[in-house]
Amino acid sequence: IRAATPTRTTSATSPITSQVARPPVQALNDMVSLIKDDITRLKVDGIVNAANRALEGGGGVDGAIHRAAGGSQLRDACKQLGGCETGEAKITPGFDLPSERVIHTVGPVYGLEYRRDPAGPERLLRSCYRRSLEVAADRGVRSVAFSCVSTGIYGYPNEEAAYLAADEVRLFLTAPENAGKIERVIFCLFQDVDEEAYKEILPQIFPPT
Numbered sequence: 001i002r003a004a005t006p007t008r009t010t011s012a013t014s015p016i017t018s019q020v021a022r023p024p025v026q027a028l029n030d031m032v033s034l035i036k037d038d039i040t041r042l043k044v045d046g047i048v049n050a051a052n053r054a055l056e057g058g059g060g061v062d063g064a065i066h067r068a069a070g071g072s073q074l075r076d077a078c079k080q081l082g083g084c085e086t087g088e089a090k091i092t093p094g095f096d097l098p099s100e101r102v103i104h105t106v107g108p109v110y111g112l113e114y115r116r117d118p119a120g121p122e123r124l125l126r127s128c129y130r131r132s133l134e135v136a137a138d139r140g141v142r143s144v145a146f147s148c149v150s151t152g153i154y155g156y157p158n159e160e161a162a163y164l165a166a167d168e169v170r171l172f173l174t175a176p177e178n179a180g181k182i183e184r185v186i187f188c189l190f191q192d193v194d195e196e197a198y199k200e201i202l203p204q205i206f207p208p209t
C-alpha cells in the first residue's frame with residue numbers, strides 16, 4: 001500500500017471510506033470485498049472509472065469522478081491521453097479525490113457490441129477488468145476499487161457483468177505472474193441490483209475462508 005499519511009489506511013481489514021469508517025457489505029476473503037458507496041469517497045490507491053472512448057467525461061460515475069476530482073484538472077489530464085479503446089484502460093492522478101489515481105476503462109456498449117459479435121461484450125468487459133488491474137499494477141497501485149463498468153448507460157445485464165467482473169479479477173489474482181502485485185480489490189456498488197448480484201456471485205468465485 002503506497003500512501004502513508006495518517007488518514008489513509010487501507011489495510012486488508014480496515015474499511016476504506018473517507019469521512020466515516022463503514023465496513024464493507026461483505027468481506028469474502030482478505031483480498032476481495034464489496035462496498036455500497038459513492039466511489040468518489042473511497043480512499044484507495046486507485047478507483048476505476050467507467051469512461052467513454054473520448055475520455056472527455058460524461059454522465060454516471062464518470063461525471064461524478066470528474067466533478068469530485070476538480071473537473072478541469074482531470075479533464076486536462078485525460079486530454080493528454082488521446083482517448084481509449086473499448087476494453088482498454090489508462091491512468092491519471094486523482095487530483096482532489098481521496099484516491100491517488102483514477103484508472104479509466106471503457107466498457108462495451110452492450111447492444112452495439114452484441115450486434116457486431118455476440119461474443120464481443122464478454123471479451124471486452126473481461127478485458128476492462130484485466131487491463132485495469134494490469135495498468136494499476138504497472139504503476140504501483142496496490143488497492144483498486146472498481147465501479148460496475150458498462151452496467152449503467154451502456155446497458156450490460158447486471159448479473160452477467162457481476163459474474164464476469166468477479167471471474168476476471170479471480171483470474172488475475174490467481175495468475176502466478178501477478179503474485180503480490182495487487183493487495184486489495186473492492187467492488188464498489190451503487191445500485192441494489194448490483195448489490196444483490198455480487199452478494200450472490202462473489203461467495204461462489206471467492207469462497208469464504
Ligand code: AR6
Pocket residue numbers: 037038039040050051052057058059060061062063064065107147148149150151152153154155156188189190191194
Ligand atoms: N459511485 C459508484 N458508482 C456509481 C456512481 C458513483 N458516484 N454513479 C453511478 N454509479 P455508468 P457505463 C454506477 O452509466 O454503463 C458515462 O456517460 C451506476 O449506478 O456510469 O459504463 C461515460 O462517459 C452503474 O452501476 O457507466 C460513458 O459515456 C455504474 O456506475 C458511459 O456513461 C456504471 O454506470 C459509460 O456507461
